[in-house]
Amino acid sequence: MPNLDTVIVRDVGLRDGLQSLARTVPTDIKLQWLDAAHAAGLRELEVGSFVPAHRMPQLADTAELVRHALGLPELRVSVLVPNLKGAEAALASGAHSLLVPLSASHAHSLANLRRPPDEVVVDIARIRDRRDATGSACRIEVGISTAFGCTLQGEVPPDEVLRLVRAVLDAGADAVGLADTVGFANPLQVQGLFEAAAREAGAPLACAHFHDTRGLGMANVYAAWLTGVRRFDACVGGIGGCPHAPGASGNVSTEDVAWLFASMGVPTGLDLQGLLDLRRRLGQWLAGETLHGSIARAGLPRTLTGG
Amino acid sequence: MPNLDTVIVRDVGLRDGLQSLARTVPTDIKLQWLDAAHAAGLRELEVGSFVPAHRMPQLADTAELVRHALGLPELRVSVLVPNLKGAEAALASGAHSLLVPLSASHAHSLANLRRPPDEVVVDIARIRDRRDATGSACRIEVGISTAFGCTLQGEVPPDEVLRLVRAVLDAGADAVGLADTVGFANPLQVQGLFEAAAREAGAPLACAHFHDTRGLGMANVYAAWLTGVRRFDACVGGIGGCPHAPGASGNVSTEDVAWLFASMGVPTGLDLQGLLDLRRRLGQWLAGETLHGSIARAGLPRTLTGG
Numbered sequence: 361m362p363n364l365d366t367v368i369v370r371d372v373g374l375r376d377g378l379q380s381l382a383r384t385v386p387t388d389i390k391l392q393w394l395d396a397a398h399a400a401g402l403r404e405l406e407v408g409s410f411v412p413a414h415r416m417p418q419l420a421d422t423a424e425l426v427r428h429a430l431g432l433p434e435l436r437v438s439v440l441v442p443n444l445k446g447a448e449a450a451l452a453s454g455a456h457s458l459l460v461p462l463s464a465s466h467a468h469s470l471a472n473l474r475r476p477p478d479e480v481v482v483d484i485a486r487i488r489d490r491r492d493a494t495g496s497a498c499r500i501e502v503g504i505s506t507a508f509g510c511t512l513q514g515e516v517p518p519d520e521v522l523r524l525v526r527a528v529l530d531a532g533a534d535a536v537g538l539a540d541t542v543g544f545a546n547p548l549q550v551q552g553l554f555e556a557a558a559r560e561a562g563a564p565l566a567c568a569h570f571h572d573t574r575g576l577g578m579a580n581v582y583a584a585w586l587t588g589v590r591r592f593d594a595c596v597g598g599i600g601g602c603p604h605a606p607g608a609s610g611n612v613s614t615e616d617v618a619w620l621f622a623s624m625g626v627p628t629g630l631d632l633q634g635l636l637d638l639r640r641r642l643g644q645w646l647a648g649e650t651l652h653g654s655i656a657r658a659g660l661p662r663t664l665t666g667g
Numbered sequence: 668m669p670n671l672d673t674v675i676v677r678d679v680g681l682r683d684g685l686q687s688l689a690r691t692v693p694t695d696i697k698l699q700w701l702d703a704a705h706a707a708g709l710r711e712l713e714v715g716s717f718v719p720a721h722r723m724p725q726l727a728d729t730a731e732l733v734r735h736a737l738g739l740p741e742l743r744v745s746v747l748v749p750n751l752k753g754a755e756a757a758l759a760s761g762a763h764s765l766l767v768p769l770s771a772s773h774a775h776s777l778a779n780l781r782r783p784p785d786e787v788v789v790d791i792a793r794i795r796d797r798r799d800a801t802g803s804a805c806r807i808e809v810g811i812s813t814a815f816g817c818t819l820q821g822e823v824p825p826d827e828v829l830r831l832v833r834a835v836l837d838a839g840a841d842a843v844g845l846a847d848t849v850g851f852a853n854p855l856q857v858q859g860l861f862e863a864a865a866r867e868a869g870a871p872l873a874c875a876h877f878h879d880t881r882g883l884g885m886a887n888v889y890a891a892w893l894t895g896v897r898r899f900d901a902c903v904g905g906i907g908g909c910p911h912a913p914g915a916s917g918n919v920s921t922e923d924v925a926w927l928f929a930s931m932g933v934p935t936g937l938d939l940q941g942l943l944d945l946r947r948r949l950g951q952w953l954a955g956e957t958l959h960g961s962i963a964r965a966g967l968p969r970t971l972t973g974g
Contacts, residue, residue, distance in 0.1 A: 361859070362855070543965075544968070546927065546930035546931045547886075547889045547927075547931070548669070548889075548931040548932075549930075549931070552668070572961070573965050574923075574926060574930075574961050574962050574965045574968075575885055575923050575926070575927075575960070575961025575962060575965070576885055576926075576927060576930070576961075578882055578883055578885060578886040579854075579885040579886040579888070579889045579927070581886070582854045582855075582886045582889065582890065583889065609961070609964075609965070616881075616882050619881060619882070619883075620853065620854075620882075620883060620886070623853035623856075623881075623883070624853045624854070624855040624856070625855075653882070654879070654881050654882025654883075654916070655881050655882060657916075658850075658880050658881045658882070658916070661851070661881075
């Protein structure tokens with residue numbers, strides 16, 4: 361029987377969700393979004409990314425979002441950074457965590473980060489040095505993306521993923537997670553790779569990040585949970601879909617992940633009705649985008665709503 | 668590492684799918700459906716139910732469907748029967764398997780079968796006697812429904828489910844499976860109850876039957892598979908939804924289950940493109956009904972289609 365310790369859901373909609381959309385959501389809407397996510401019980405949010413504004417104008421207001429988020433009680437504020445320069449901005453912003461993405465797929469790494477994985481490892485060591493030099497308590501987390509396959513490269517060897525888990529921990533990362541960036545993972549593969557990575561790291565991994573491209577998102581969350589993972593990325597409304605896969609879902613939806621754990625008796629601190637309310641508002645703010653997820657379609661069971 | 672033995676998917680669309688619809692599908696369409704399902708690699712089909720025609724006119728042509736299905740090579744033909752009289756019709760029809768539903772929920776049993784579970788157990792013993800007396804090789808299978816909860820009764824005690832597993836095997840059933848009739852199950856519950864039932868039965872259970880009401884269908888299939896189950900009910904297009912849960916999905920969709928196992932490297936003999944073609948035809952035959960499932964929405968990955 362696995363332990364039923366609290367699971368943390370980190371909503372990454374303001375980063376992973378928005379970076380895939382062509383539109384730019386106004387900052388005042390994002391602040392309402394942040395407040396509503398916090399009110400629904402989310403205690404960790406990835407609020408943006410410190411990338412050059414000309415490369416990702418949708419996320420140019422990240423520093424302002426961090427500032428606002430730091431004022432919300434008990435909220436862990438996380439940002440994505442692609443390199444040392446981004447990490448310096450993150451350290452200056454006061455964010456609690458910075459996430460460095462590293463592609464296990466060599467091809468994806470070159471296309472997305474413009475350098476091979478091992479150069480990112482070197483950068484992680486530099487980020488660690490800089491963090492320690494500033495005396496910041498900011499947590500350095502690495503998300504190993506395309507860990508379960510890659511649209512460019514196809515198969516990604518598990519041994520390469522495990523080598524990189526070891527390498528980023530050796531380079532000074534405080535935590536490491538695995539991401540199924542393109543929605544290729546199946547639960548058997550998830551369970552096997554997360555188990556092997558936990559052996560490599562000496563403890564269950566810090567985070568799992570799944571997309572629901574072909575309907576296996578919840579099964580993958582469950583499979584990773586079985587290996588001891590107790591922290592999951594998700595997006596309200598399942599936004600964050602790959603624009604090159606029409607009809608496909610994006611990230612696993614926060615409300616479905618919340619429902620999965622609620623039904624299993626695992627505490628998350630999340631308010632399902634609050635998440636569904638935020639989803640409705642997202643539907644207005646992102647009018648024209650397709651939202652995904654099952655629990656919003658089926659409705660909460662009466663046992664939860666008292667209806 | 669679980670074994671990767673062949674998994675059998677039993678499509679129950681012609682029974683579970685159609686019995687929930689008000690419309691009656693003409694027999695000639697059902698025969699095309701049968702042929703297409705067989706052509707897509709399905710080797711076990713539940714083609715109908717031997718219930719009084721006035722109670723379920725949609726399934727009044729079950730004997731004709733069995734006759735046709737028996738002519739298709741390597742196809743196991745299964746029918747549902749509610750009682751001894753139905754079982755006699757099944758034995759006379761030449762079907763390879765008859766499935767007796769038994770509700771673990773006392774309230775559901777009274778509402779659906781008009782008698783408590785233990786009277787159904789007595790009936791199973793009678794069905795076994797009759798089967799043996801006729802010298803038929805028809806397999807007697809029991810599906811324990813509402814095993815994970817019930818809309819009428821709420822919680823269904825796991826001990827009651829396990830008692831009934833034992834009781835139906837003692838009464839002479841050849842095989843027993845568990846069904847989440849109303850879509851209440853979560854994967855942790857599924858794994859726990861199927862494991863306990865396997866200990867009770869001395870072997871993994873013969874079948875698992877899930878609905879995808881709130882998006883946990885695939886996770887539940889995976890969880891049951893981890894306990895050794897190698898046979899799953901499903902419906903092309905995820906039909907079979909409860910008419911009392913608007914927007915909710917029905918049974919797990921055959922094409923999604925096929926995709927889950929294909930992605931895990933588990934053989935099923937199913938032709939995913941053939942299943943998607945049948946789904947398209949179902950969409951025409953059942954015009955106005957909502958079809959469900961993820962793989963049809965996202966499309967097969969290029970690695971499978973060669974596109």
